[in-house]
Amino acid sequence: MLSKNTVKFIKSLHQKKFRKQERAFFVEGAKNVTELLLSNFTVSHLLCTEKYQEENESLLSSFSGTKILLKPKELESLGTFSTNDQALAVAEIKENRSLELEKGQLILALDDIRDPGNLGTIIRIADWYGISKLLLSTNTADIYNPKVLNASMGSFTRMNFEYVDLVKKLEGSGLPIYGAFLEGMNVHELKGTAEGVLLMGNESNGISSELESIVTKKLTIPAFGKAESLNVAIATAVLCDNLRRIML
């Protein structure tokens, strides 16, 4: 049975203020919920259809939180999906903890990424390219926003992330810091080993001047046509692909 309090609780999690207060967030859809259950997040509530339960019997056998069987219409009234005949789950928000900046890794730093769809897509890209450490400026979108989680297609479960003052975190780290600029080195000519931090800037303004001063390697994605720019998620993918290519 779905109580009024549970409905109220889940609906409150659409807003950042209440996610912060309750230290909880929700994800929806089979893919995201399954990835969440397989991850090290603590899942408190699973709301699912009989269909999802039948298709994920062994996964659910080890689930110890509150499980509630619902009809698609009920699921849809709780989340953001217009159709959801599978599942929705609530989990605990992780503490914001300091990430170690080790050598030999590729780390992604995001400065002021405002659009939740962009952030989610970037997380999926990071996961594809084997990046598991994400540094987020404090004015970047909330990673627990449902739009971010949905766009990440479950990849958020594999990210370690820290909301932090990027200048303080990165200056003096001794790591190469890559950033995309108009007048940088053609990324197709890049040589060497890909380690360090790839820094991506705001959708409209790019990398802030304060952060520009700590970039050690300016990169440019060569243009062959007349588009003025690429979307930040697209640029992140192309840069990650080039950085991983030189590791061959």
Added chain:
Amino acid sequence: MLSKNTVKFIKSLHQKKFRKQERAFFVEGAKNVTELLLSNFTVSHLLCTEKYQEENESLLSSFSGTKILLKPKELESLGTFSTNDQALAVAEIKENRSLELEKGQLILALDDIRDPGNLGTIIRIADWYGISKLLLSTNTADIYNPKVLNASMGSFTRMNFEYVDLVKKLEGSGLPIYGAFLEGMNVHELKGTAEGVLLMGNESNGISSELESIVTKKLTIPAFGKAESLNVAIATAVLCDNLRRIML
């Protein structure tokens, strides 16, 4: 003055049925409208604020269609943007004409791309990578959908496109046809000249089996992490970037 008939006409263009019937479409926002006015599209109506008019005086001096000055609130009531203090323009739809498949070029073919945002983003990517010919399967989203045009950031004005049966169009063309598959050649190891057709498939199902038979070079974007897939626009960008890289 904005007549009731003009309002009705522009609002009808939100729907594909009426765009087809009226042979017209609209774009909104300063960037898209300016690119449209600079292009070879025939613009019938320009609805703009005094601000836009002042900032684009020389461009507007050669405009011979109907110009109507409006307040932002009025503009916003006509289009899809929640804020628009600049402009909206109506132009004629181009005839669907057969594109020549020349050698020595990179051409993009899209099979069953359903999401208008994806199609618009792909058009912007094509424009960045100097691709100006676009073949679209007849079940691909309508390029004149406002969401497609907005996501393309004006790049649609530089595309030549044809809605066509892709198998009929491409089989026997003698051109290399590249497609993304799980078991293809690592795109980082690609050598040679980039010419031919890059074929991208549906968001959920990829390239259809019918089209797979005409692909001459199967490519794979190497994965380094655990994400199951990349969004089709992201994959298009990475493949275009690699195809252009080997032209260095």
